[in-house]
Amino acid sequence: MTNSFTPLPKEFYEEPTLTLAQKLLGCVLVKITDESITSGVIVETEAYLGAIDRAAHSFQNRRTKRTEIMFSEPGLVYTYQMHTHCLVNVVSGPINTPEAILIRAVEPYTGIHTMLKRRPVPLIKNLTNGPGKLTKALGIGMEDYGKPFYHSNIIIAKGKEPKTIVRGKRIGIGNSGEAKDYPYRFWVLDNPFVSR
DNA sequence: AAGTGGATTAACT
DNA sequence: GTTAATCCACTTT
Numbered sequence: 660m661t662n663s664f665t666p667l668p669k670e671f672y673e674e675p676t677l678t679l680a681q682k683l684l685g686c687v688l689v690k691i692t693d694e695s696i697t698s699g700v701i702v703e704t705e706a707y708l709g710a711i712d713r714a715a716h717s718f719q720n721r722r723t724k725r726t727e728i729m730f731s732e733p734g735l736v737y738t739y740q741m742h743t744h745c746l747v748n749v750v751s752g753p754i755n756t757p758e759a760i761l762i763r764a765v766e767p768y769t770g771i772h773t774m775l776k777r778r779p780v781p782l783i784k785n786l787t788n789g790p791g792k793l794t795k796a797l798g799i800g801m802e803d804y805g806k807p808f809y810h811s812n813i814i815i816a817k818g819k820e821p822k823t824i825v826r827g828k829r830i831g832i833g834n835s836g837e838a839k840d841y842p843y844r845f846w847v848l849d850n851p852f853v854s855r
Numbered sequence: 856a857a858g859t860g861g862a863t864t865a866a867c868t
Numbered sequence: 869g870t871t872a873a874t875c876c877a878c879t880t881t
Contacts (some may be wrong), residue, residue, distance in 0.1 A: 743878095765878065
């Protein structure tokens with residue numbers, strides 16, 4: 660499938676994680692397969708700051724097979740399996756700084772028909788308004804683990820500037836002690852596709 | 856064996 | 869629309 664999206668350069672990811680998490684809002688997440696191109700505009704992200712963040716897999720620099728990629732250079736794909744779902748993250752921070760940004764929601768952009776085929780839902784609104792939902796709709800899976808977003812079949816391209824960015828507590832990390840109140844979640848105000 | 860966290864469905868206001 | 873219960877598969881101990 661021919662692709663008209665231009666990946667953002669490697670340098671785009673060389674920012675502090677909390678800054679990058681905001682810069683990613685409005686960008687387009689694209690997955691290219693032989694059959695189709697599907698893409699969505701990122702509308703919700705969460706930052707995970709490895710060493711100091713109890714909610715992160717890499718808390719206190721815990722290095723396992725799963726978190727290994729977070730210690731690598733920024734701009735790589737970190738996918739991990741959660742029950743039946745797969746979640747996508749953008750590796751952030753310099754080498755040996757295990758930080759990542761979870762993409763929690765996107766707004767369907769191109770290839771909506773294909774996405775609906777992968778994930779039949781009555782309302783488009785429910786197609787990609789959650790981290791596990793968007794991966795299924797876009798066809799992202801564990802096979803994408805470790806790929807660079809700037810040079811592969813899963814890319815992040817420049818999008819449009821989001822109107823208003825809001826910041827708040829993260830979701831789904833209730834048992835992470837004090838870390839559960841860190842305001843590391845960013846989303847586009849009033850966008851119907853944010854997970855909540 | 857234990858821990859994990861989103862999606863879906865059901866029950867409720 | 870909001871909350872509650874249940875499902876699920878993989879990772880780490």
